[in-house]
Amino acid sequence: MTTFSVGRKVGDFVIPATGGEFRLSDRRNGNLVIYFYPRDNTPGCTLEGSDFRDLAAAFRRARTTIIGISTDTLESHRRFRDKMRFPFELGSDENHAIASLFGVWKQKNMYGRKSMGIERSTFLIDADGVLRREWRKVRVAGHAEQVLAAAREL
Numbered sequence: 001m002t003t004f005s006v007g008r009k010v011g012d013f014v015i016p017a018t019g020g021e022f023r024l025s026d027r028r029n030g031n032l033v034i035y036f037y038p039r040d041n042t043p044g045c046t047l048e049g050s051d052f053r054d055l056a057a058a059f060r061r062a063r064t065t066i067i068g069i070s071t072d073t074l075e076s077h078r079r080f081r082d083k084m085r086f087p088f089e090l091g092s093d094e095n096h097a098i099a100s101l102f103g104v105w106k107q108k109n110m111y112g113r114k115s116m117g118i119e120r121s122t123f124l125i126d127a128d129g130v131l132r133r134e135w136r137k138v139r140v141a142g143h144a145e146q147v148l149a150a151a152r153e154l
Helices: 043-054 056-061 073-083 096-103 142-154
Strands: 014-017 019-021 031-036 064-070 089-092 105-110 113-118 121-125 129-136
Touching: 014 056, 014 073, 019 121, 031 142, 043 056, 043 064, 043 142, 056 064, 056 142, 073 089, 121 142, 129 142
Parallel strands: 031 064, 064 089
Antiparallel strands: 014 019, 014 089, 031 121, 105 113, 121 129
């Protein structure tokens, strides 16, 4: 269950990230894309991160910072980021507190086996900390382009 909705301010949070501590309130100099993904080094997550990487310069021109968040460890994130040459930070939400805050920590059913995990989702927050768009149950193909188009509109 989320603690905020589109059009409302997102509460501040802090998360360990590959570039050091990431604090939402420190990122008020432009827009912010937060994309939640299930696991480092899996096919869909690698493709999604690569799509954001390939559009990173366009996001910068749109005054938009990107951060990817999953429940993997910082060490796993560092290896994944270096291997894929991501020009953005990856946040480590090992206790799924931030995923729960955004309402993306969900029960999943894969091949009849139920488990808890991150539902692939993306959030666009403006420079005032207001949630402007959200994408839930994301399909990777074309997603980064959709997010970039929305960021350009802000």
